[in-house]
Amino acid sequence: MLNSQRIFVQAIKTYCTEHGLAVDVCADGWLIVMRDGARRKLAFAYDLGLNSAVAHRIANDKSATSDVLALSGVACVPHTLFLNPELNAFVPPRGSWEAMLDLLQQSPGGIVVKPNEGTSGKSVFWVTSRPALELAVKRIFSTHTALAVSPYLDIEDEVRVVMLDGKPLVVYAKDRPAVTGDGRRSLLALALESVPAARRSSVLPGLFADFDRAALDAIVPAGERRLLNWRHNLESGAEPALLQEGGTRDACAALAADAAEAIGIRFASVDVVRANGAWQVLEVNSGVMMEALSSKHPELVQATYSAALREVFA
Numbered sequence: 001m002l003n004s005q006r007i008f009v010q011a012i013k014t015y016c017t018e019h020g021l022a023v024d025v026c027a028d029g030w031l032i033v034m035r036d037g038a039r040r041k042l043a044f045a046y047d048l049g050l051n052s053a054v055a056h057r058i059a060n061d062k063s064a065t066s067d068v069l070a071l072s073g074v075a076c077v078p079h080t081l082f083l084n085p086e087l088n089a090f091v092p093p094r095g096s097w098e099a100m101l102d103l104l105q106q107s108p109g110g111i112v113v114k115p116n117e118g119t120s121g122k123s124v125f126w127v128t129s130r131p132a133l134e135l136a137v138k139r140i141f142s143t144h145t146a147l148a149v150s151p152y153l154d155i156e157d158e159v160r161v162v163m164l165d166g167k168p169l170v171v172y173a174k175d176r177p178a179v180t181g182d183g184r185r186s187l188l189a190l191a192l193e194s195v196p197a198a199r200r201s202s203v204l205p206g207l208f209a210d211f212d213r214a215a216l217d218a219i220v221p222a223g224e225r226r227l228l229n230w231r232h233n234l235e236s237g238a239e240p241a242l243l244q245e246g247g248t249r250d251a252c253a254a255l256a257a258d259a260a261e262a263i264g265i266r267f268a269s270v271d272v273v274r275a276n277g278a279w280q281v282l283e284v285n286s287g288v289m290m291e292a293l294s295s296k297h298p299e300l301v302q303a304t305y306s307a308a309l310r311e312v313f314a
């Protein structure tokens, strides 16, 4: 999608038109200037300018986020920081490799290695062996200055809460694409037949990246459910499903509010996960992206950005 066609850009234009504000869209929509008479407000990327610089930077840094949350007593997935050896002036004398191996050894289910400032599930690897760890580290450090390591958790649910000034505006689960075996067809055949054409280009790349040929061609036993991607990113084919009022929604919203308060962030999306029955924060995003949600719930997305923009001009 062109930057200038992002829902974020459209939502700002709609708000400005409805409120008689002038709007200039620059850099293909990456920079937006809104004007209310002599007052001028800026939006950049997915940022409306409501968050302080330090809150924005901490939210973008997965390891700093988990440190702040842990210090504040907010349940979270630990993320340990490792710097690219290119920055070796800042790397501890013992280097990083042994400490990474220690983390791998301490986590029987493996570890997840990801860019410390990544988004959209790009370069997020689940590794269970030393060679796989070496490969993941090499790949991430070829394009990033830092990575974060977490213990792998068997995540039952991941929920996104869009927070504005302590209030949950949107709460939705991210349902991963999955197939159920029939004892006749292979994983690849089931995926090709069950994923609608419009979603294949987001679902299939993850399938080919995560499964080898033997796994793709193996017959899935009847009744057995298989996830097509272990990650919950909407960009890799997970689908947003709004949560109804109730205990789960309340628990996620309360945890997200604690996380937002700990970081001191006003407008953010907070991702919380349930593993072994307990909810914990996985990450906080300072830029609020709702591209995937908007195809199902455009009014809710507009209402959410409009609420944030009202605060911008308050």
Ligand SMILES: Nc1ncnc2c1ncn2[C@@H]1O[C@H](COP(=O)(O)OP(=O)(O)O)[C@@H](O)[C@H]1O
Pocket (backbone or CB within 6 Å): 077, 112, 114, 118, 119, 120, 121, 122, 124, 150, 151, 152, 153, 154, 155, 158, 230, 231, 232, 233, 271, 282, 283
């Ligand atoms: N420690 C972990 N254990 C299990 N799954 C994880 C873990 N960390 C990340 N994931 C999976 O990978 C996805 C992407 O990781 P995330 O930390 O959200 O990075 P990104 O900013 O790229 O979305 C998550 O939605 C989740 O499904």
Ligand SMILES: [Mg+2]
Pocket (backbone or CB within 6 Å): 120, 121, 233, 271, 283
């Ligand atoms: Mg994520």
